[in-house]
Amino acid sequence: MKEIEITCKLGKELSEEEIRNAAIKALGLSPKAQTQVRYRIMRRSIDARNDILYRYRIELYKPDEVMPEYVLEEYKDVSAAEPVIIVGAGPAGMFAALRLLMRGLKPVILERGKDVHARKYDMAKLSREGLVNPDSNYCFGEGGAGTFSDGKLYTRSSKRGDIREVLHQLVRFGADPSILIDAHPHIGSDKLPVVVENIRKCITEYGGEYHFDSRVTDIAKKGDGSFDVTVSSGEVYSSRKVILATGHSARDIYEMFDRKGWEIQAKGFALGVRVEHPQSLINKIQYHGKYQPFMPTAEYSFVTQIEGRGVFSFCMCPGGILVPAATAEGELVLNGMSNSARNSKWANSGVVVQIEPEDFPEYAKHGPLALLQFQKDVERRMFEYTGSLKAPAQRMMDFCRRIPSSGLPQTSYHPGAANAPLHELLPEHVSLRLKYAFPQIGNKKMHGYYTNDALLLGVESRTSSPVRIPRDPDTLEHTQIAGLYPCGEGAGYAGGIVSSALDGINCAAKI
Numbered sequence: 001m002k003e004i005e006i007t008c009k010l011g012k013e014l015s016e017e018e019i020r021n022a023a024i025k026a027l028g029l030s031p032k033a034q035t036q037v038r039y040r041i042m043r044r045s046i047d048a049r050n051d052i053l054y055r056y057r058i059e060l061y062k063p064d065e066v067m068p069e070y071v072l073e074e075y076k077d078v079s080a081a082e083p084v085i086i087v088g089a090g091p092a093g094m095f096a097a098l099r100l101l102m103r104g105l106k107p108v109i110l111e112r113g114k115d116v117h118a119r120k121y122d123m124a125k126l127s128r129e130g131l132v133n134p135d136s137n138y139c140f141g142e143g144g145a146g147t148f149s150d151g152k153l154y155t156r157s158s159k160r161g162d163i164r165e166v167l168h169q170l171v172r173f174g175a176d177p178s179i180l181i182d183a184h185p186h187i188g189s190d191k192l193p194v195v196v197e198n199i200r201k202c203i204t205e206y207g208g209e210y211h212f213d214s215r216v217t218d219i220a221k222k223g224d225g226s227f228d229v230t231v232s233s234g235e236v237y238s239s240r241k242v243i244l245a246t247g248h249s250a251r252d253i254y255e256m257f258d259r260k261g262w263e264i265q266a267k268g269f270a271l272g273v274r275v276e277h278p279q280s281l282i283n284k285i286q287y288h289g290k291y292q293p294f295m296p297t298a299e300y301s302f303v304t305q306i307e308g309r310g311v312f313s314f315c316m317c318p319g320g321i322l323v324p325a326a327t328a329e330g331e332l333v334l335n336g337m338s339n340s341a342r343n344s345k346w347a348n349s350g351v352v353v354q355i356e357p358e359d360f361p362e363y364a365k366h367g368p369l370a371l372l373q374f375q376k377d378v379e380r381r382m383f384e385y386t387g388s389l390k391a392p393a394q395r396m397m398d399f400c401r402r403i404p405s406s407g408l409p410q411t412s413y414h415p416g417a418a419n420a421p422l423h424e425l426l427p428e429h430v431s432l433r434l435k436y437a438f439p440q441i442g443n444k445k446m447h448g449y450y451t452n453d454a455l456l457l458g459v460e461s462r463t464s465s466p467v468r469i470p471r472d473p474d475t476l477e478h479t480q481i482a483g484l485y486p487c488g489e490g491a492g493y494a495g496g497i498v499s500s501a502l503d504g505i506n507c508a509a510k511i
Helices: 016-027 031-036 091-103 118-129 163-172 194-204 249-262 279-286 361-386 394-401 429-444 498-508
Strands: 002-009 038-047 053-061 084-085 106-110 210-211 215-220 229-233 236-239 242-244 269-278 303-306 309-317 321-324 334-337 346-355 393-394 417-420 455-460 483-484
Touching: 002 016, 002 249, 016 031, 016 038, 016 053, 053 417, 084 091, 084 229, 084 236, 091 163, 091 194, 091 242, 091 498, 106 236, 118 321, 163 361, 194 236, 215 249, 236 455, 242 498, 249 361, 269 279, 269 309, 269 334, 269 429, 279 346, 303 429, 309 429, 321 346, 334 346, 346 429, 346 455, 361 393, 361 455, 393 394, 394 429, 394 455, 417 429
Parallel strands: 084 106, 084 242, 106 210, 242 483, 393 417
Antiparallel strands: 002 053, 038 053, 215 229, 229 236, 269 346, 269 455, 303 309, 309 346, 321 334, 393 455
16 A cells, blocks of 8 residues: 545546556556556645645555455344433434444433424524523534534544544435545534434434433432433433433533532633634635635634633634524523535634633632533623623724724624623633734734634633543543443543544443
């Protein structure tokens, strides 16, 4: 096997003939052997440093070489098999369930929210009427938060496991095969619901169970080592093993652990604002003024250090919109999403500051829930300023100069924006670091990014869990409770669709 790189201009497809001609040259074969060469495209990325190019990485195999194929395991009928309870139907829960099917165990999924289509109606009420359903919203419901937050598949590292299983499963259930090779794969919030529904249909077809509107209210360990899991309807489900894949916003689970005296730990997370630019400006910056309509919508990412804390972009949504991500009345949280075409006129991204428990010693009295309480307080402060889901907002340069904005640009955020001194509403720890970060990014990394045409909206606070549920590094069980597997973002072990899915697979594999 030999690996080569080939480039071609954007707007043009790399032809099979071009690949085979390059293969003959690279392998030193006769032109007559061209048709016998086999190849696999491993990665496609955009190179915008000079000419705007696609850069392909390709594996080549000579006629006498074996080209290995990735094959997914088959699922087993688990109708009569031993049950494993999975709390949460997000990426960690779904992919744990698929792995259990492969191993002949029966996944029983308990999801506090509604199925992926029914939850759309609750999200519409949230955006249009400001009505928060605490169990069905942008964070809770089938598919988890990632389903309606762009569907970006960031993780390409193999440290957590074999990402091919995740990507090939997604393609099996309806995602575009391009996610197997793109450097920044993306499915889109318009396409993910179908993928998620197809996963559910597969799990139930092979004997697994889904139970919606089933918020877990108690987990009890019995004398024989098994668990009784009680849900909001009063129904009780029993199993010897429980995978806890509740997502980073299931605050009631952390509070239940704290009441029971089960170990949890305060964990650092990141908090900041959603930044919205005209997408045309981001296209101009990233393509150095060479953007053409056939080119992919431009995205960006950055990380910097300001006064000993990381400041970085998070969940960047090119051609996207802003959405309300509150999970309870009286709080204000923003998130972003993009459909597969990424064709809105706005680009948005979280720009957030790393926060550690020692940064806010006044919250130490809350013990392991210290940063959870801090997170709650910031979200409530934002809501109280406007008295609704309208987001406190300020132009970027005005924010950095600590002056009011005379007016606000148009925004994609449906509840709307309210002119506000965001630099005062945010914690000083966050506000001052953002003040220095935005000019730095605009001057050193993305010329034109620092502009008063950019709008900052508060608050972006659900970047990751502010609590970790500790587990044994070998068994992946809770450090005190054998048979209970804290999993995914909600337990503090993942940060996105792919890493959560891999963690679900790993927990299922341990079982």
